[in-house]
Amino acid sequence: MTDPNQPIEALLAEKRVFPPSRDFHEQAIVRDVAIYAKANKDPEAFWAEAAQSLDWFQKWDKVLDWKPPQARWFVGGKINVSHNCLDRHVATWRRNKAAIIWEGEPGEERVLTYADLYREVNKFANVLKRLGVKKGDRVTIYMPMVPELPIALLACARIGAPHSVVFGGFSAESLRDRINDAQSKIVITADGSYRRGQIVPLKRNVDAALQGCPCVESVILLRRLGETASIHVQAGRDHWWHRLMADAPSYCQPEVMDSEDPLFVLYTSGTTAKPKGILHTTAGYLLGASLTHKWVFDVKEEDVFWCTADIGWVTGHSYIVYGPLANGTTGLMYEGSPDWPEKDRWWALIEKYRVNILYTAPTAIRAFMRWGEKYPNSHDLSSLRLLGSVGEPINPEAWMWYHEAIGKGRCPIVDTWWQTETGMILISPLPGITTTKPGSATFPLPGINADVVDEAARSVPLGGGGYLVLKSPWPAMARTIYGDQDRYVEVYWKRFGKNVYFAGDGCKRDEEGYFWLLGRVDDVMNVAGHRISTMEVESALVDHPEVAEAAVIGKKDEIKGEAIAAFVTLKEGSTASPDKMNELRQHVVKKIGPIARPDNIYFAAELPKTRSGKIMRRLLRDIAEGRALGDTTTLADPAVVAVLRGQYEEG
Ligand code: WTA
Secondary structure (H helix, E strand, C coil): CCCCCCCCHHHHCCCCCECCCHHHHHHCCCCCCHHHHHHHHCHHHHHHHHHHHCCCCECCCEEEEEECCEEEEEECCEECHHHHHHHHHHCCHHHHCEEEEEECCCCCEEEEEHHHHHHHHHHHHHHHHHCCCCCCCCEEEECCCCCHHHHHHHHHHHHCCCEEECCCCCCHHHHHHHHHHHCCCEEEEECCEEECCEEECHHHHHHHHHCCCCCCCEEEEECCCCCCCCCCCCCCCEEEHHHHHHCCCCCCCCCCEECCCEEEEEEECCCCCCCEEEEEECHHHHHHHHHHHHHHHCCCCCCEEEECCCCCCHHHHHHHHHHHHHCCCEEEEECCCCCCCCCCHHHHHHHHHCCCEEEECHHHHHHHHHHCCHHHHCCCCCCCCEEEEECCCCCHHHHHHHHHHHCCCCCCEEEEECCCCCCCCCECCCCCCCCECCCCCECECCCCCEEEECCCCCECCCCCEEEEEECCCCCCCCCEECCCHHHHHHHHCCCCCCCCEEEEEEEEECCCCCEEEEEECCCEEEECCEEEEHHHHHHHHHCCCCEEEEEEEEEEECCCEEEEEEEEEECCCCCCCHHHHHHHHHHHHHHCCHHHCCCEEEECCCCCEECCCCECHHHHHHHHCCCCCCCCCCECCCHHHHHHHHHHHHC
C-alpha cells in the first residue's frame, strides 16, 4: 500500500545502467528493437501474426472484438490447450525430450518426457470423464508441487473443464469458500506434502472443507506420503489416483474449444474479505503465456528453465505449466523450500540440473542475501545465463546482489511486472534489447499500452508518478470475476473510465520513460510476494469471539517486503496477554492459512478513527514503522494515537 505521490527521488537517482552484452544480444530470440514500433502501428496484425505460433483446429474470423470493458480475442477460433502443450510435440522429435524434471523435497527425482506427460494426461483426462466431469464443469485442485499437479491441469484443459487451483498454504476454510464459489464437482488432492521436512496435511484440510461443500461428488487422492500416512478415505466419495489410472484408456480426444471458452479460475485477494475468482479463457491466455515465456526469458530449445513459484499462484500457471509446455521446453520443478535440508538447496539444484534460466521473487533473493554468499559460492552456477524476478518491486540492493552473487555479472536480469488478472508479463525488459536499471521493470512489452495517470485519469508527464493503467486490451487479460461481472467492472474498469484497466499499483516514470513500480495503492498487502487483503485478515480476526475490532496493515519488512501487523481491540471482559496474541494468530491461520499469520498483534483500547468513523490505517502504518505521524487533523481523538504508540514501542 503506497502513496503514489511519495517522493522516490532515491530510486530515480539510480544511475547504474546495464545494456545487454554483445554476445547476449547476438544470440537473443528478440534482438530487433523495431518490434515495438511494429506492434504499436497495428496491434491486431501483430497479435494475429504471433498467434500463428499456436496450433489451431480452426483459425479465427476476427482478431479482436473490443466492447469496453469486454474483450474477445481470436473470435471464432477453435483450439485446445493440452493439444498445444502435448500432442503437437509428441508428433515430433520432442517426443522423448524432457518436459518436466522434478525433484521432491526429500530428494526423489523424476523426469517426464513429453511422451510420458502425454500418456499420463490422456489417461487422467479419461479418469475425470469417467467420474462424470464434462466440458464446462469446474475442478478444484489442492495439491503439492508434484508432477501429477501439471498432469491434472492439462487433463482438465484437455476435456474443457476449467480448473481452480488452490494453493496448499490455504486453510480448510479458505478451500471450502473457493470450492463453493466455483461450485466444483470434483476435488483433486494428495494425502499430504512435504515442507521443511514437515508434513502438510492436505487431505485432512480437504475433509474439513468438504463438511461444508454439498456440490462435491468425488475426491481424487494422490499418494504422496506413502502407506504410513494416516488418512481417512471415505468410501464412495474418495478414490485413489493410482487405482483410477490403472485401467484408464490411454487416449482421450482433446475437446474442441472455442477461443473464448474458460480455461481456469484462480482466486486472488482484492480489497474486500471475499477473494476474486479471476477467469481466464483459452486462446488469448495461451498465446500470452507462451509468447512472453519465449521473448522475456529468451528460452531456447536446449535450455533448462526453472520458475520457483508454486503452481497455486498465477506465476506457476503461466511459467511452469502453460508457457513452457506450449513452447516445448524443459522445466525444472521443485517441491520444497529453499533452506531444506540446507540453505544451499537451490544452488545445488541449479548445479545438478544445469539450470540456464532462473525465475524467482525478490523476497527469496533478500533471504539469500541475508544468509550470505557462501551458499551460492559453494556451487557451480556457470550454467545460468538469464535471471528473472517477479511478485513485488525489487529494491536496487537486491537487484545488484542477484546480478553479482548469482549472475556473476554475466546474466541479464528481467524484472517482470504482471498480475493474476493480466495472465502474462506486461512490463519487462527484452533481454537482448533493453538496457536495464536496478529496480526498474523498464518498459511495457511490444503491443502493451501502459500509462501512468493522475486522479483525473490524465497521463502524467515523464518524471512524475501516479497510477498504473493499461489503455488497450491484450490477449491474456482476465475476462471476468467468476460469477460476479459487476465486481469485475467495478474494480478494474470504473476508476479511470471503461476503456482503462486500473491495476491497483502505483508507478513512476523517469525522464527516460522507465517504469518504476511502487507497490499497491489499495488495501492489498504484498507479503513475501503473496497478495493478501487487509480486509480478509481483519474479518478473520473479528470472527474470534473476543475481538471487538481489528485493523490490519502491511508493515515494511526487510525480507518479506511487507509483514502483517494487526491492531486489535478486545471485547469487555477479555484481557490482552501473550497467550491471547498467539490464540488470535492461530485463529487467522485457521481461517485463511499460514501465509496470512500476522507477525505482530497489538492490543489497543481504541483504534484511531476519523470523525466519520473510518480507521486511519495510514496513521497505524506510521506508528508501526516508527515514523513521525502524518496529518492527524481529521482524527476524532488524538489521545488514542499517543496511547497506541506508547504500547507499540513497548511491544
Ligand atoms: C505486484 C503475480 C513490482 C504488484 C505475478 C501486482 C510487482 C501484484 C511485480 C500482482 C514487479 C508483481 N514489480 N510489483 N515486477 N510483479 N508485482 O496477482 O503489486 O500474485 O499488482 O501476480 O504483485 O500479484 P499476483
